[in-house]
Amino acid sequence: MTQRNPKATAERNRTLALASALVRGAVAAGLGLGSLTVLVMVVWISSPHPDSGPGGALRTAAGVWLLAHGAGLVRPETLSGVPAPVGVVPLLLVVGPVWLAHRAARDAAEPEEGRPRPSQAGAFCAVTAGYLLVVAGAAACARGGSLRPDPDTLVFPVALVVAGAAAAGVWTAAGRPLGPLPSWSPLALHEAIARTLFRNRAEAVCRSAAVGVTVLLGGGALLVAVALGRNAGAAQDAFLGLAGDWSGRFAVLLLAASLAPNAALWGASYGLGPGFSLGTGATATPLGLYGTPSVPHFPLLAAVPDQGPGSPLNWAALAVPVTAALAVAWFTARRAAPAGAPRAQVWSRRETVRVMLLAALACGAVTGLLTAVAGGPLGTGALREFGPVWWLAGPAALAWTAGIGVPAVLLLRLWRLRTPGWAWRRDVPGAGEPPVTASASASVPTPAKATTSGERAETTAEAEEAVIGRPRRWWAPWRGRVRATDASVDAVGAASSVPSPGAAPEPGPGALVGAAGAAAGRGDAGFEPYDFLPTDPWHGKDFREARWASLKRNSGGLMADFPAEPAAERTGRTDRNAPIDPADPADPGAGRPAPEPDRPRPTP
DSSP: OSSOHHHHHHHHHHHHHHHHHHHOOOHHHHHHHHHHHHHHHHHHHHHOOOSSSSHHHHHHHHHHHHHHOOEEEEEEOSSSSOOOOOOOOOHHHHHHHHHHHHHHHHHHSSSOTSSSOOOHHHHHHHHHHHHHHHHHHHHGGGSSSEEEEEEIOOOOOOOIIHHHHHHHHHEEEEEEOOOOOOOOOOOOHHHHHSSSSHHHHHHHHHHHHHHHHHHHHHHHHHHHHHHHHHHHHHHHHHHHHHOSSHHHHHHHHHHHHTTTHHHHHHHHHHSSOOOOEESSEEETTTTTEEEEEEEEOOOGGSSOSSEEOOHHHHHHHHHHHHHHHHHHHHHHHHHHHHHOOOOSSSSSSSHHHHHHHHHHHHHHHHHHHHHHHHHHOSSSSGSEEEEEOOHHOOOOOOOHHHHHHHHHEEEEEEEETBOTTTOHHHSSTTOEEEEEEEOHHHSOOOEEEEEOOOHHHHHHHHHHHHHHHHHHHBBTTSSSSSSSSSSHHHHHHHHHOOEEEEOOOOOHHHHHHHHHHHHHHSSSSSSOOOOOOOSSTTTTTHHHHHHHHHHHTTTTTTTTTOOOOOOHHTTTTTTTTOOOOOTTTTTTTTTTTTOOOOOOOOOO
């Protein structure tokens, strides 16, 4: 009766694992809320004239923490008496909650020795539920504060942000796989994800799109920095006018730092062309600022251009999307035509264009999503439209990236397929095939046969192409690794010479390699022939016996005791190349066909 039931133990371990994941989610949310509360309380304590007590500071901290998740806030106390919405999310504050939720889900789903581990779905649900419990408590706490959360935004986007971060953590713990997909998904998608080629192309699309978005953000940040530098006086006046004591200025500085990613996205949208709205009646684009802007007194807004048509300096902002498109094309071309890869591994033009278009589509989608979060309403009147217009910024990023990136990636692919000799890589050897070099081509003898003048000319041309390394074209006379000078012609003649029956034996491998090396480098300054090739006879008796003894010693007793002498010496023949006389009875080789003359061995 005291023995434990294995089934009950397994269920208990699974329950404990789910409870641990639930606690991890709640702790992650508590850490984010606590860190932001500490910062708000420090600013409240250091303020010489606080507007509310510690309860008001805590409720404000809870509202700002919910704003970092994408929740909409409402200011009930306004001059007009109408509650004003606050929809601009400081993107720098989003990093902390998202990272904490991601890490909690990853730690809960990772297998660890000595503790039970829930399933991936269980870890995701438990972490998300624990985190949302704290979100609900913070929303209840902030209801009576100066920044009250909008209940409609707690489901979307707050719950969606938390669930997305938790799902990314579980996916990271599983090794970031691309499957398996749900059973209701199409079979073609299952088959595509199972292929390595699909995964490689998907990785190339994601990397190229990430590079494009990064360049857009960097270009937008550069535009904002340049504009703030030009209007440094106005930015300083706005900074000093918002607060008169150091604690207030510190708070303004923290708020400006948290809105710096928003300003970078505003600059990227400005460079893309659609620009951003400064109220319902004003829009800033590179072509100019038209309308009457309703701009609050804030340091970052000092970078807004002046009213009127744009100058050439404003038009220079269009270089940001051009640079982003070229960056996407460059990274796509690097994957399409890797350096030193054989021709068989290079993507086709159609496949390269397809990957480039998918990368442009992903870049446009991410840009539209980020610009949608970077702006938002700040009131019910003129400031109900404030920031970039996402449904214009996303298609603009797609159009710039696809319009410039597709021709650029084709040109870059063609450029990367060239050889150092400014020719196109049409003869790149396949996988495992050694490249043709001048020395190896010159060292290969031509079969012994009678040739006519036309056949000899054709053989000479083929040998010349082999020595040079590539076939010469009329549009690329500079092709080849060896220049077609009189030296190469001499090497061609040496390589294409055809011995006739009964002629003198051909030179050995050392002579052929020396002739090819001399022909290839005769025109180079400081060239010296190869002097490291052995000059001793390869078939000498002493060398043959030494090699034979070494082979027998290293064989471990497996080699039979054969004499270390060729068949010609065993039969009494002293000259292996001498012709056999069948009529001579004294010739030991009579009655057998005459051996073919030895051919020189090509140098490795």
